[in-house]
Amino acid sequence: MTHALIVIDVQNDFCPGGALAVPGGDEIVAPINDMMDEFDAVILTQDWHPADHSSFASSHAGKSPFEMTDMPYGPQVLWPDHCVQGSEGVDFHPDLRTHADLIIRKGFRPDIDSYSAFFENDQKTPTGLKGYLDSRGITKLTLVGLATDFCVHYSAVDAAKLGFDVTVPLNACRAIDMDGSLAAAEQAMRDAGVTLT
Numbered sequence: 001m002t003h004a005l006i007v008i009d010v011q012n013d014f015c016p017g018g019a020l021a022v023p024g025g026d027e028i029v030a031p032i033n034d035m036m037d038e039f040d041a042v043i044l045t046q047d048w049h050p051a052d053h054s055s056f057a058s059s060h061a062g063k064s065p066f067e068m069t070d071m072p073y074g075p076q077v078l079w080p081d082h083c084v085q086g087s088e089g090v091d092f093h094p095d096l097r098t099h100a101d102l103i104i105r106k107g108f109r110p111d112i113d114s115y116s117a118f119f120e121n122d123q124k125t126p127t128g129l130k131g132y133l134d135s136r137g138i139t140k141l142t143l144v145g146l147a148t149d150f151c152v153h154y155s156a157v158d159a160a161k162l163g164f165d166v167t168v169p170l171n172a173c174r175a176i177d178m179d180g181s182l183a184a185a186e187q188a189m190r191d192a193g194v195t196l197t
């Protein structure tokens, strides 16, 4: 059995001081660094948006961050501008160990957001991560990072649906938690067969 650690979006914009700061986001850097040597493979994901991305409230006249909008693929939260390619905010937290086997970027298509490391928010467009994992014989995944209720949640649910054995240690994740989104995410992960520890 080959077991990979997938570190979701531990980037400056999701840490205190960043454009979409997740409370305590930087507290998970040291525990994640300590975990890395226990795995057969380490994969990092990076939220990677063009400057005028459609998930940004600033791209929608009259809309404010954290409001909802309807996209052709369904409802979408509108975010503050974050993780813009070429900005400091898109970089990994400076203390995160980045000696990973693979860095996968997502959210680079202007018209569609991508919370999951496997599929964009239309739930159809693949990122290519499944092919990479399959071709390396990786069957077991541990997911950590930011944010528990968005990118970790959707990545974990998709991974479980794709047949991977998935564990999420919540002590190595932090949440945005808007309108009960953390409780809903934990329930959705459990329902999908993800092991929460």
Ligand code: VGL
Residues within 6 Å of the ligand: 008, 009, 014, 047, 079, 115, 146, 147, 148, 149, 150, 151, 152
């Ligand atoms: C994320 C909101 C927007 C995340 C990314 O990494 O959880 N959340 N883009």
Ligand code: ZN
Residues within 6 Å of the ligand: 047, 049, 055, 082, 083, 107
């Ligand atoms: Zn994003």
